[in-house]
Amino acid sequence: MDEDLAKGEDTNVRVAVRCRPFNTKEKANGETSCVRISTDHLVLVNPNGSGEEHNFAFDLIFDQNSRQQSLWESIGDPILLKAFSGYNGTIFAYGQTGSGKTW
């Protein structure tokens, strides 16, 4: 059964990450980003300059410049369309307070 399904559909659970841009305070403090984005994974870089890095894989990655429309197209619209075919769907917004869940 797995061979028939397209990539990304084999578990019907998808995990996306969206990074928000710096806010006024962060810009004023001259903060630097500790995140580097590749095509299918995100790298967390320790800002202490030690070179320590951690990789995280995601089904979808949206960077600091991503637009609301593109999240709708990749995440919201597919769930809505499935609902018309009788499929239930759930979208969770997960993150620290202030990370942009409501946005």
Next chain:
Amino acid sequence: MQGAEGNEGIIPRMNNALFAKIGVEKSAHPSLLFLVTVSYFEIYNEVIFDLLDPSDRKKHKQAGSKGGLEIKEHPVLGVYVKGLQEIVVDNPSKLQEIIDQGMSNRTVASTQMNADSSRSHSVFQITLHQKDAEDETKNVFAKVNLVDLAGSERVKSTGASGATLKEGANINKSLSELGNVINALVEQAKGKRAFVPYRNSKLTRVLQVPHD
């Protein structure tokens, strides 16, 4: 998920797209009938409060009980929240009004409870029913849940006591139970046998769907 004016997020977009698509479907097949209902509730300290019925919280406070709505299980329909308002909507402005009302009730309630809306999960549910006046066999039903989870920052236990500590512990637990349920569902989808521990938290229990 709400976004802001000019930068609308998933909720307003889903709202507009839902009714736009209903319009398109009806034009193509005039015999189709659609019914959209919405519910909006929050889970705070493992207690469910209806955000579309502000009297809910007052009633329970007065009764002196822990309050909140109960989760029940129907043999056919599955898990549901008893007494939760389900409001019929037939246009996007009405749906947005309901969302705004719910969000404002959430803010008011959190002030009264000396809590913060970031300390509760909010669940916005849209149910879509489809029937065909010319074909009785066609009866489609789906639920879309839009969940704004409580802030995932770990509440430090040092210095926290009483209500704050309990709140933090409940959030940590319900987020980790959600993680457990998702992991189990992924294992099942891969064909492995896995028990899905829906009952371990209100959030996962309320989002549970009946298995075919």
